[in-house]
Amino acid sequence: MKTTPAVGSADTALGSRTIARLLDRRPLLGIEQLALLVSLFFSLASNSLFFSAATAHRHWNQPGSWLFAAAIFIAITAFQSAALMAVMNRWSAKPVLIVLLMTTAAATYYMNKYTVFFNSDMVRNVLRTDVKEAGELLSLNFCLHMLVFGVLPSILVWRLQLRRTPWRRALTIRLLSIAGALLLAVGAILLVFQDFSSLMRNQKEMRYLITPSNYLVSLARVVTADTETAGPKIPISEDAKLGAGWASRSRPMLFVLVVGETTRGDNWGMNGYARQTTPELSNLGVLNFPHVTSCGTNTEVSVPCMFSTYGRRNYDEKAIRRHESLLHIINHVGINTVWRDNQSGCKGVCDGLGQQFFDSHKDPALCDGERCLDEIMLEGMDDEIHKTKEGNLFVVLHQLGNHGPAYYRRYPSAMRVFTPTCDTADLSKCSQQQIVNTYDNGVLYTDHFLAKTIAYLKKQTNYDTAMLYLSDHGESLGEHGIFLHGMPYSIAPKEQTHVPMMMWMSQGFAHSFGVSQNCLEKHAGDAISQDNLFHTLLGMLQIKSKYYEKSLDLTAVCRAGSAA
Template structure:
């Protein structure tokens, strides 16, 4: 047998490869400069990783118009130049292979979810991702995603690892890198000037398009989110309603108050039976003595935005995410007034709303019949609730029940088999493998279970005897179920469809609570016909519970006109 000649170099990882084989591989994987690798990766991103960006940025333009091609060319060079600049600041001969390999795979993952569910990677979406627990993340991994990531991520990453990056003196490296960055800036500037009018119109009328430029979208949004959140964790929350006191009318109440706020998850108004949906997905609530609010708008399109917003005094009308996250919430104001609060969670936490206050995480419970070892049905929130109420005899108490609700895409896992009324159902997280009707059936079955959960909550409040009780249910945001090819939620608010921003809300009060609070249910029923929003939660709860504070705004209290004066 003929031996291949060997060339030994103990400092080289390829020193023991046959010379002929190394030469053959070198022909396939040539040596290139790090700048050429950056440029090649940037071109790859522009051409193959922006399937949503291109049709969105060129929408309404004729393919036969020369100006369309000029504009498209300008955008291509600008996007490529931007990624070249971002990569040029961090990629060098030592970091190129690991960093680009990770980035290629991360970009493929992002691209899959963007193309499958129409996801925009803005700061709120990145915060949502960072706060997602392992159980939520596991539901999003599918075989289709694996195939996509292998093709658009792992395969290009493998190619990058096979390339040989040229060595050169550090002085020459600095000169070349500086020239490369300046050249990228110049290309971006020239192309911006050439198509300035079209670009400015696009950015002015469709700002959200920038969150489709991949991977720049999640790189920039992640950086901004991490910087903002790291600052929040190091500082105490600014006080809200520190002057809060219970009104004098409290001395006349025969019993303390128990107010339960059920924060629904991903329930949309369009499929809510009480709101005129063709299916009666709320049969128990239809028979209950409740007030249903038909036209309610959410503060955001994902939990990370909506939950902090609805519990803040600022709301959507005065929206400032930084201000909301740096200030105390409604629950802190209630605590200032002497009302005890308790957050019971079957989801991913209170998003800072209950920071420093009592919280019970029940999503990892092991109760048979309610929990399967991975997830718990929402009835886990009612477990031992009676005992918790008894612990607060003689005290006013506000309990928040944070549902798992209709959290997608695994809608069929949000209810027990007995609630599988609408069939056939989508039994997997990969919605692309289900028909739209199967998806809707699963979603509606989950709403049936929420209706059952609310009915069970009311029944427990009716039988307890230590407090006057009331319940307010409101969902955090809605959901898209395939309308216009859009699934799940989280679109930028400015372009989000009403399916993601219109949510159900209802209220139940026992006779004692309504009487002591001076609330006229018939009047409340008339108010329920008018448009409301998450902005009303903070101030309405303060009004209902007779909390005096400068943080209260009567204009955003939907019960203000329905309460007897001096009650």
């Protein structure tokens, strides 16, 4: 007897065969067609920030607005298509495109989420990001974004068949296609040249939103710059020597410079913030500087800059990275100089000097297996003092501070004062108030850490002691839809450039170095910047150097015998 298959089973089998046939299909394309399709994908899926910025304040009921939008869309697509055709062949096309698709998907996620501009500084910052920092940026939303905009398009590219063409004919087609794409791009720009040139001239930073061109061009610049600055640093310390005042000093000096991380001046209690985020320091009689601006908006720029002779006023990235830093001068005159790091290194400013890292320490009270709280850097300080055999010691403590977006991991539970908090690195899951609360708890912990550092210095009765704290850059916490930091300096909001700075000196230090604290208090409210750090420390420590500029020394007018 014959049996009739169930209708449902037949439908299922037919559906399975249909899906299998679809999966087996491998469209045949030429390199030129593939480059155009991928460029169209990038323009449609990866450049929403650029097109939103470029067409902002335009009225869509006017034909000119539509013409402008269409022209720049065509121009970007054509230019990037020409670039892809210039670097791809039948063997390299798929690997190149898959890498670009995955990288661009990751870039656009953070661009859209945090308003990130991929200029050279940001690319360098990304390249210096360690595994732990990168891990904190991962989330379910990121994985879903990567699946849709990275993995799936990559699978489609991988399954394509690339048309084989005799090389002479292929070369002719390629050259004509590149020429055609460039002509189309130029023609589109010429249609709206006046508006486009005005836009690029007045808002130069906008080009860092064109993806993937932004990070590719910036990466090339970073590699070129790093190649040019490789090798031994150019000395700036050769003429440096201690001033005459050192001959009459009776005790050695211990100076601690704390380089803060991602702490913004707006949320610093002593700067007049509505919340008291610096309760311990406020009771210690420290000298606070409320109007301080940073050299950059990320660590890779600010740290080398603040320790350099150039500063923001004469900013020259290559020169800064090629030359020795302030620390080399201090060490050269016989003051033992040590960099203690709880973050991502000294960015070249301590090359050749003593360095210690704490991010992998196992102290269960301060470390969670991945990161340690900043108090870990105070452990072992007695050993450093012992090594100097009662000589002069200059110590830099580089904080983990408020490094985002995982602000909730930057302080112990005892510092969870402002609630509710954002207990995730995915800031999109939290309200702005939760983010601010969590960030402020981190500032509260920095206050505690600095107070504890001062308490330690007070116990060193055999030394003249002092401490200076200066954050490297600020942070955006959702103002104007911007998060984190790293925006181009020319358009960066003040939240990313206004930083806290404070100073504490023992009576012995102030007396032996001739610094009047009462005088400094009168000038603490002046507008200053990280450019002052280099010259202020040379002046305070009475180090003579041809690079010293008295006008930038905050203590010069308040110091007996003010010449360095």
